[in-house]
Amino acid sequence: MPQLKGGSVNGFEILKDLPQDYTEIKIAMFDFDGTISTLRQGWESVMESFMVEMICGGNSPQEYVAREVRQYIQDSAGIQTIFQMRWLCEAVKRHGLNPVVFDEWEYKDEYNRRLMEQVETRVRRLMEGKADPEDFLIEGVQDFLKSLYEAGVEIYAASGTDHEDVLREAEALGVKKFFRKMAGAPKRKADCSKEAVLRELINEKGFGQRQILIVGDGKVEISLGSEVGAVTLGVASDEVRREGINPVKRQRLIKAGCHALTGDFKNYKLIMHWLRLAD
Incomplete structure (x- = not known):
C-alpha cells in the first residue's frame, strides 16, 4: 500500500494510525446526505x-x-x-x-x-426515469457500498433528515438494498438518530468499538465516532461536482478527529485496503 500518512493518494489521506488493537471492521455506519446522496445539495x-x-x-x-x-x-x-x-x-x-x-x-x-x-x-x-441515480450520488459510493457488503460488513445509515424521507430517497437512488437498517430523525421527536444507532450497535448488538467504521461528511458523526473509539472516515465531499475535496469540510473533519479523509469513493479499493478488507 502506498505511504499515505501526511500525504494524499487519489484524494485519500490518512491522518492517524488505526488503533493498535484494530482487527477487522464488522459494521459500517454511514451518514446519508452529503456522504452518499446529493439530493439535498443546496x-x-x-x-x-x-x-x-x-x-x-x-x-x-x-x-x-x-x-x-x-x-x-x-x-x-x-x-x-x-x-x-x-x-x-x-x-x-x-x-x-x-x-x-x-x-x-x-x-x-x-x-x-x-x-x-x-x-x-x-x-x-x-x-420517472428522467434522471440517473448517478447524477445524485457521490462518485464511487455504490462501488464502496457493494465492496463492504460483499466483504460481509453489516452496513447501517443514520441521518438527521426525517426517517421516511431517508428511506424514500435511498430507494430512489437504488442504494437501500445495501443497508441492514436505515435510521432518520423520528417523527416529532428530538432524538439524535446517529447516537441511537451507534449505541444500539455497541450496547445491544455487542460489537466492539474497533469493529465499527463511521463514514460521514459532518463533524457530528465523526466526533461521535472519535469519542467512542470507532474507526472514522471523513468525507470532505464537493456536493456540486460529486467528486474532489471540499476544503471547508476537510478542515472541519480534521478538527473532529477522523482517522482518514476522502472527497469521494472513486478510490474505494484503496480505502478497502486501508481497512484490511482487501489485498
Whole structure:
C-alpha cells in the first residue's frame, strides 16, 4: 500500500494510525446526505435564507445576522434539523428584530416545506426515469457500498433528515438494498438518530468499538465516532461536482478527529485496503 500518512493518494489521506488493537471492521455506519446522496445539495442556502428571514422579520436582512447564521449552519451540519430550529427560536428572541416567535416545530415544518420543493423535483425525476441515480450520488459510493457488503460488513445509515424521507430517497437512488437498517430523525421527536444507532450497535448488538467504521461528511458523526473509539472516515465531499475535496469540510473533519479523509469513493479499493478488507 502506498505511504499515505501526511500525504494524499487519489484524494485519500490518512491522518492517524488505526488503533493498535484494530482487527477487522464488522459494521459500517454511514451518514446519508452529503456522504452518499446529493439530493439535498443546496440545503445550506435554503436554511440560511429562511433563518435570516425569521430573525429579521419585516426588516431588511442584516449582514451581521447572515454571518452568524452561516457560521452556525457550518458548525451544526449533520445534527438533527429540529436542533437547528431550536437554535433559530433562541436567535429570533435574542436579536429582537422580529416580534413574532414561532415554536421550533413550526420553524422545522416551514423550512422542510421550502427545502422539499427542490428535493421533490429531483426525486420525481428519478422515479420517472428522467434522471440517473448517478447524477445524485457521490462518485464511487455504490462501488464502496457493494465492496463492504460483499466483504460481509453489516452496513447501517443514520441521518438527521426525517426517517421516511431517508428511506424514500435511498430507494430512489437504488442504494437501500445495501443497508441492514436505515435510521432518520423520528417523527416529532428530538432524538439524535446517529447516537441511537451507534449505541444500539455497541450496547445491544455487542460489537466492539474497533469493529465499527463511521463514514460521514459532518463533524457530528465523526466526533461521535472519535469519542467512542470507532474507526472514522471523513468525507470532505464537493456536493456540486460529486467528486474532489471540499476544503471547508476537510478542515472541519480534521478538527473532529477522523482517522482518514476522502472527497469521494472513486478510490474505494484503496480505502478497502486501508481497512484490511482487501489485498
